[in-house]
Amino acid sequence: MMAPIAPMRKFYSLLLFLSLALLSACEELFEYHPNQIILNEDERNLTARNLARLQQQQPGDTLHLLVMGDTQRFYDAAEAFVDKANTFPYIDFVIHQGDISDFGMSQEFRWVHDIMKGLKWPYLTVVGNHDLLANGRKVYEQMYGAFNYSFDYGHTRFMFIDTNSMEYNYNGKVPDIDWLDKQLLHQEGDTWQQAIAVSHIPPYDTDFDADLEKVFHNTLKESERVQLSLHGHIHGFRADFRYDEDVLYLATSTVKEREFTYLKVWEGGYSFERVAY
Structure with a gap:
C-alpha cells in the first residue's frame, strides 16, 4: 500500500x-574550494587596525616586544602563547613571524586570528611561505594588508618585508631591495634613529634567493641604522652574526616548540630572551 x-x-x-x-x-x-575566501568585516585590514591601536600608545625609551610565529596548525600551542603573553605586565606589541596558515586557506587564517585577538596588545604579521599557498596571497592581502610595509614607533622604524623568494620562482624581485633601501633613507624631521627588519625567511636559508642574500645584508649594513633582523621559518631558535658583526639575525622558534622571544629595544641597543611556556 x-x-x-x-x-x-x-x-x-x-x-x-x-x-x-x-x-x-x-x-x-x-571551505568547499581552496579559492573560497570567507571573511567578516572585523577580520579585514588587520594590519591597519593594529597599527591604529599602536599609534594610540605612548612608546617609552625601551620598547617591549614579543616575537613568535609559525602557528600553522598548532592551535593549542598558539592559545597557550596568548595565555602566557597576557601574563606580562606590559608589551608594546607582538610580532607574528609568518606562516600564520599551513595551506593558505582563509579558515586557517581566521582560526589563528580568533586566537591572537585575545592578546592584550596589538599584533602585527609578516607574510610566510605557507601563507602564499593556494589562495593565501589574496587572503593575506584582504585580511592583513600589504606584504611589505613599515612604520615608526618611538625611536625605531620597523620594516616588514616579504622574503619568500621560492614562492616567486626566485625571480630576482623578492625580497624587494629597492623598497627596503627606500625605507632606510632617513629624511630631515624623521624621529626614528634606528631600524629593525622583520621577515619570515632569513637570508641564509635555501628558500631565500641566493643572488639577493648578500645584497639584502649589505642594504641593512650600509644604512648604518640596522643592528637586528628578525625571522621565523626554520622552526628553531637561532641568533648569529652570519656575515659580520654589524647585523644580528635572530630567528624565533615555532609555537609548536612552546617558545617565543622577549625582545627589548632601546636607542642604540637591544636584548633578547628565549621564553618557554
Missing part, C-alpha cells in the same frame, strides 16, 4: 529544511 503523497511531501520538506539549516550553521567550519 502506497503512503499518502501529502505526508511524504511534508516529510521531505522538513528534511530539506533541516539539511539547509545544518549547512548554514556549518558554513563557517568548512
